[in-house]
Amino acid sequence: MSWLEELESRLEQQLEAFLASNPAQDALLREQEARDRQARLIGRRRQLQLEAEQRRNRLLELAGEIRQWRERVARARRAGAHELAERAEAHGASLMDQGRRQWLQLEGLGREFAELEGQLSELGDLAGRQRAAKASPSDSQADLERAWAAFETEQELEQLRRRQG
Template identity: 45%
Template structure:
C-alpha cells in the first residue's frame, strides 16, 4: 500500500502545481479548456464513426449466421466485440473530459483563507469571553 501512498502524494502535488500555474496564468487555463473541448469533439466524431462501423459489422454477423457460415460469423462477432470495447473506452474518455469541464476547479486557497478566518474568529471570540464582552 505504500506504493499507492507515494503515488497519491505525487499526483496531489502535481495537481496543486497545475492549479497554482493555471491561477497565475488564466490564459493557459482557457487554453486547456479549449483543448479539452476540442478533444471532446474529436472523441464524439470517433464515436459516431465507430457506431457506423459497429452497425455494419452487426449486419455482417447476422448475414453470415443466416447463411450458415458459422466460422465467419464467429470471427465477425469477435471483431464486433472488439469494436464495442473500443467504443466503451472512447465513451469513458469522453465522460471523463465532460466531468473535468463541468467540475469547478478546487479552491484550496479559498479553503485555506476560510480556515484562517475561522481560526481568527475563534480566537477573537475567546478573547471576548475572557474580557467579559
C-alpha cells in the same frame, strides 16, 4: 544547499519584502498571476473541447462500424457461414470494447471540463471582488465629497441667516 538554491531563496525573500512594503505592487502581481492563470485555463478549455469533439466523432464512427459488423454477422448466419459469423461477432465485440473505452475517456474529459469551469468561475468571482474593492475607495470618497458639499452648503445657509437675522 547549492549556491543557486541560496540565490533563489535570497531573491524570494527580497521579493516578499518588497511586496510587503508596496501593497499596490503586490496587488498588481496577484492580478497578473490571476490573468495568466485564467489564460491558461481558457487554453486548456479549448483543448478539452477539441479533444471531446474528436472523441465524439470517433464514437460515431465506431457506432457505424459496429452496425455494419452486426449486419455482416446476420448475413453470414443466414448463409450458414457460422465460422465467419463468429469471427465477425468477435470483431464487433472488440469494437464495442473500443467504444466503451472511448466513452469512459469522454466522461473523464467532461469531469475535467466541469472542474475547469469551476476554476474559471472562481477566478471571475475573485476578479469581481477585486474590482469592487477598488471601486469602494472611490465610492467612499464620492460619499465624503457629497457630505462635505452638504456641510459647506449648510454652513453658508447659517451665515446668511445670521446676517439677515
